[in-house]
Amino acid sequence: MIDFYYWPTPNGWKVGILLEELGTPYNLIPVNIGKGDQFTPEFLQISPNHRMPAIVDHDVEGEPVSVFESGAIMFYLADKFGRFVPTDPLGRKQTMEWLFWQVGNLGPMAGQLSHFVNYAPEEDTGYGLKRYAREYDRCLGVLDRWLDGRDYILDDYSIADMICWPWILIARPLGTSLEPFPHLARWRQRVKERPAVQRAVDLGKELRRSKGPDDAERKILFEQTSRTITEQQA
Template identity: 55%
Template sequence: MIDVYYWGTPNGHKVTLFLEEAGLDYRIHPVNIGKGDQFAPDFLRIAPNNRIPAIVDSDPAGGGAPVSLFESGAILLYLAEKTGRFLPADLRGRAEVLQWLFWQMGGLGPMAGQNHHFNVYAPEKIPYAIDRYVKETARLYGVLDKRLADRAYVAGDDYSIADMASYPWIVPYERQGQDLDAFPNLRRWFDAIAARPATIRAYAIPDRFRDLPEPSEEERRRNLFGTQPANA
């Protein structure tokens, strides 16, 4: 059994995409980041960076004590190695997947995240910041679009953890100020992944938590963009 500490963010969706594709047994523990659950001591013991997602695998390969991990890229790599799926075994295929996994972790995710922040959440709208991150997001979309011109998926013919990492950061393209139709190869790839049954199941998970208490706007801003727990 894998315990998943989760909220319905792009990084959270990466993990459930894998778990649904692989058919692994898992249990969701909602971490309401707007309410500050990420600062709870029990969660910090698993994820010291106070960010979701995190997992605890009680049945690791080779047995022994449970394995806990934080950081979505590390989790995807761990799960791929645990199951032998969505990561090629050969040297060149593995290298292709890993470089694009780290491209997402170091580029698409952080830049799109800043795009969200300055476009949607920032109390002061700073034109320079908005323009800078919208344009950088568009550049990264262009990189992905070019990459997908002659292959079905990011790393080749097969769906991999590189796709699972990138797809959730494309889902909110409208909030990022992007027109997906301007990137036809990316659009084709996006639609194909969106139609996968595992994707549909993964994106239905947040519906389970619709009845959880909603944070106030002040709570949300403090807990999402502050650096310390609310009672620090």
């Protein structure tokens, strides 16, 4: 059995998509990031960056294996099951390229843009909002160009699609139209039509907030520093 530490956000959906595609049984463990579940000593043992998603794989010889960071989790699971990842060296290199691209470009830019669109006080949005909106738009342009003439990011549907897709799903709420990106829009739809993807986006939807974070949740989510994360462990 795989324990899946999850909260319904794009970062959580990525791993949810893979688990649903694999059809392997898993145990969904909610990590309420607005209430501070990510800072418990138990979770920190699994995810030293105290962020979800994370997994613990019990179907191994010896001690259970924990994995944090969505890109690492997806590589681990795809390799374990021998699915959704190429086995030839060049295919694996290309998988790495797009996984790292998501981890270093698309994901953080979309995540910070979401922060400025949804949570920053309006008087503080100025340059930050513009910067992340441009960078997100640039990433969409890169992926659109790459998908020209391709159905999927690699030759076949893979973890590269699964890790990037949630950030494109939320383009509109981030204030971006996909109209200038026809290849991306077609790919978004192609992936969205997969039943496993639909099941993953619905995972734990009853946990979603109906309104924005209150003051206590904002403090937990947006005011952490090296000092506060150390104090919480004391």
